[in-house]
Amino acid sequence: MTKLAQWLWGLALLGSTWAALTMGPTLGLELPLTCREVLWPLPAYLLVTVGCFALGTVGYRVATFHDCEDAALELQTQIQEARADLARKGLRF
Amino acid sequence: QATGTDQVVGLVLVAVSLIIFTYYTVWVIILPFIDSQHVIHKYFLPRAYAVAIPLAVGLLLLLFVGVFITFVMVKNKKVAKKAQ
Numbered sequence: 540m541t542k543l544a545q546w547l548w549g550l551a552l553l554g555s556t557w558a559a560l561t562m563g564p565t566l567g568l569e570l571p572l573t574c575r576e577v578l579w580p581l582p583a584y585l586l587v588t589v590g591c592f593a594l595g596t597v598g599y600r601v602a603t604f605h606d607c608e609d610a611a612l613e614l615q616t617q618i619q620e621a622r623a624d625l626a627r628k629g630l631r632f
Numbered sequence: 633q634a635t636g637t638d639q640v641v642g643l644v645l646v647a648v649s650l651i652i653f654t655y656y657t658v659w660v661i662i663l664p665f666i667d668s669q670h671v672i673h674k675y676f677l678p679r680a681y682a683v684a685i686p687l688a689v690g691l692l693l694l695l696f697v698g699v700f701i702t703f704v705m706v707k708n709k710k711v712a713k714k715a716q
Binding site: 573576577580581583584586587588590591592594595597598599600601602603604605606 | 653664686
């Protein structure tokens with residue numbers, strides 16, 4: 540199962556639970572008024588929470604952005620190796 | 633490396649997201665459990681807006697992204713034509 544399918548399944552599960560609970564009163568399920576008041580904006584709440592998490596992640600990564608010096612060094616050496624290898628095989632730059 | 637401005641901007645983003653999350657949680661999750669005569673209800677809009685505002689903001693965002701993509705694509709087409 541791909542990651543996308545996993546997420547879609549999770550969302551479908553949550554959504555159907557929410558729909559069942561929201562439609563509950565018509566099916567004979569009795570919930571206190573307060574619970575129902577909390578219940579019906581929950582999808583919007585999920586959306587806002589995910590949005591806040593995304594914004595916070597972007598902010599955190601912006602604040603702690605750093606150079607990857609080791610990776611840069613590794614890449615440079617790999618470029619040198621490739622150049623040497625290609626030159627040995629007769630490629631002129 | 634993150635400069636001072638980067639750090640300030642990033643921390644402001646984190647702070648804004650935390651503030652929005654806290655306010656929205658109090659509004660949606662906690663407020664129904666508080667007595668409707670309590671003073672705290674003065675600081676929150678009616679409950680219908682708790683869904684209407686995120687929806688409106690989301691739609692605006694989608695619209696903005698769409699307009700932006702269209703704009704960029706049209707511009708690219710013009711550049712490609714000039715190059716030919």
